[in-house]
Amino acid sequence: MSKAIGFLHHSREVPGERPLVERVGDWQPIQLHLPEERLQTQAMRCMDCGIPFCHQGRVLNGMSTGCPIHNLIPEWNDLVYRGLWHEAYQRLEKTNNFPEFTGLVCPAPCEASCTLGITSPPVTIKPIEYAIIEKAWAEGWVRPQLPPQRTGQKVAVIGSGPAGLACADQLNRVGHSVTVYERADRIGGLLMVGIPNMKLDKRIVQRRVDLLREAGITFVTNVEIGRDVGVDGLRDEYGAVVLCVGATRPRDLAIPGRHLSGIHWAMSFLQASTHHLLNGEPLPADHPLSAAGKDVIVIGGGDTGTDCVATALRHGCTSLTQLEIMTRPPDHRAADNPWPQWPRTYKLDYGQAEAQARFGQDPRAYGVMSTRFIGDERGRLRGLETVMVEQIGQNGRTEFYPIAGTEQERPAQLILLALGFLGPENPLLAQLGVNLDERHNIQAGEPDYATNVPGIFAAGDARRGQSLVVWAIREGRGAARAVDQFLMGETDLP
Ligand SMILES: Cc1cc2nc3c(=O)[nH]c(=O)nc-3n(C[C@H](O)[C@H](O)[C@H](O)COP(=O)(O)OP(=O)(O)OC[C@H]3O[C@@H](n4cnc5c(N)ncnc54)[C@H](O)[C@@H]3O)c2cc1C
Ligand code: SF4
Incomplete structure (x- = not known):
């Protein structure tokens, strides 16, 4: 295991960002990155504590605590420390479909709950996650995950944000034929057109979308389900439908003068x-x-x-x-x-x-x-x-x-x-007859992600309310597992 007292010898180091005045003159990513050796030193600070909180992924006092997708953080910290980057990638890939997104934009609740953080600055977890996945891309380890065989089952995923993409990726891996419908002209949801380019470079999003397409997922853009394509036909064609439509209905400010232009x-x-x-x-x-x-x-x-x-x-x-x-x-x-x-x-x-x-x-x-x-x-x-x-x-x-x-x-x-969001904004939900909860999100429980309409599932912000990319990935993975169970009567998906 990692050198248990590494944190006594090494201080926390973070990669930092480009100079403030320089970067506001362009739209390029703001993040800088540490060289491998210095990240290995940072990984050494992980003391492999007996009960790590960093990967627990719970909601405490209304806020995320630990990693919602249960990344195996102490394990890949140890592998990185020992220079075993490929093995670290294999560990990371078990729990996270898109570490390059979370490695850049996650607020890192893992670091906030790192045990070292009780007395010292916590382990630099998020930059290590990003370094592992970028090395994997550079080395050619990230390959399309083609299933050994197709099941003959068809699934429609509505919405191509991180929840829809994670759900589609998981279902495709076990052999279902997945079509992702997106009303926008590009795939990616808020990853593509919500989070600005300087935080998440759109080439990084597109690189992953291209890989998913290579793995056999079908993407259909510029189609709003419920408007351009009726829901009845969809239900006839697909064995299951997963609603990953986001929660983008904005909260208004009804004060005098709201009608003014500007x-x-x-x-x-x-x-x-x-x-x-x-x-x-x-x-x-x-x-x-x-x-x-x-x-x-x-x-x-x-x-x-x-x-x-x-x-x-x-x-x-x-x-x-x-x-x-x-x-x-x-x-x-x-x-x-x-x-x-x-x-x-x-x-x-x-x-x-x-x-x-x-x-x-x-x-x-x-x-x-x-x-x-x-x-x-x-x-x-x-x-x-x-x-x-x-x-x-x-x-x-x-x-x-x-x-x-x-x-x-x-x-x-x-x-x-920018006053927050009030749930999904979709006519589609009424057409399907899907129940909403008291916060106007789609009502569906965990771990079955099932709505009140048989064969219709929901995940991501549409179910949980406006949240984080990492929670959307967790929900997409969870819904995929539930759909696989629904279609096949059993599932091996995590
Ligand atoms: C401005 C902004 C910045 C953010 N920054 C961060 C950040 O830095 N870090 C972080 O972790 N989180 C961030 N978030 C939150 C994060 O982006 C969301 O929690 C996450 O994207 C939710 O994923 P999702 O897949 O559930 O939904 P979305 O990403 O919202 O995707 C839903 C998709 O469904 C499509 N859709 C909807 N209805 C239909 C329909 N009827 N037919 C076809 N397609 C449809 C939409 O066009 C959209 O593309 C940010 C959110 C916003 C708004
Ligand atoms: S996904 Fe977020 S919470 Fe999980 S390890 Fe990465 S930075 Fe931490």
Whole structure:
């Protein structure tokens, strides 16, 4: 096993990122990578503790703790430390269909629950995961997983995000003929047109999609099931249907002035930007969704808001503010948020760090409520009226009370709404007669992922609500196992 006291001799080292001021001038990936030998030293810091929490994958206090797909982290850390990269890849491949995605964009709940983290900086897990898979691609170890024989069973997967792709990959491996339907013009879901290119290079997504196609999965783009193709025909043709349609219905902000031009959904902004890049040129500065030369306000302090901040900077915005109604999180774990829970602490994410480098300060303002969009006589957005709020938790609910005298008018010609998502937005679900849960997501349990309609399964954000790539992979794998069991009466899928 790994040198058990490696952590006493070596400090945590992370690969770091490209310089802030340089990278906001382009759309290239921000991540840097450590050479192999230094990663082997980092892997040596894993002490192979008796009860590792890093791979447990549970929800504690409403947040992810440990790796949701149960990556065999201590095992591949030991193999990397010993220079056995091929064996490390074989271990990683057992649990994760797409380590190159998680190795770049996962928030790494594994590291937050690393036992070493109780007293010292945790093991550098995520960069090691990425290094293993990139070495595997470079060495030609990543091959299409063709099944030994076909079962004669056909499965339709609706939606090509990480849940749909993981589900299709697993089902194809055991011999089912899988067709993935996608309403967009490209495969990948939010991997392709949600997460910006500087966080996840689209060539990396396409490389994996090409491999899945080589393995025998059929992809159909530009087809919205329920609109372009009826659900009845689909059910006749396929033995099972898996709904991996995501949860992209955005939460609105119904305050006066909502009709003004210049107020947009965060996803429309991000998608327009990525679509133009994929088609070979950045969004033109005179496009209504461009932030170029504008005072931009992003309402919503989450990850989608952060991606809007980073994208607006690259468009060349004049000023940038990100508003968050909640109070600023503490710098260190609060007493009710102990290890191994996900730490709810203040972090300067990549977009805010870039904005700070560009404008001299963190763009986020906490404890701020938006009260009115302000327009000019031609119906164009001119600004936003806000007030500071006091946050009070009462009877398990959080309530916000305006603080008199803190009203403020902020200039803005572009406002982006990044207030979270309210479940799937699909007419398809009503057509199928699929039940929704109280949060408007598709009702289907674990581990059977079955909806109330026989033969129809659901996985990913559509079932769980807007979440993480790693959870979508877990759900896709779980649904594949359930479908295999449904079709064959037994399953060997993990
Ligand atoms: C802006 C943004 C940034 C994010 N950044 C991160 C990050 O850094 N790290 C991370 O771990 N997670 C991140 N996430 C979350 C992560 O992307 C999602 O949790 C994940 O993509 C969900 O996967 P999914 O397969 O369930 O759904 P999706 O990726 O949403 O894919 C669903 C697909 O279904 C298609 N579809 C829907 N209805 C139909 C239909 N009727 N017919 C055909 N196709 C249909 C959609 O077009 C879409 O392509 C981010 C999310 C957003 C919005
Ligand atoms: S998928 Fe995420 S949680 Fe799992 S090992 Fe990789 S970085 Fe950690």
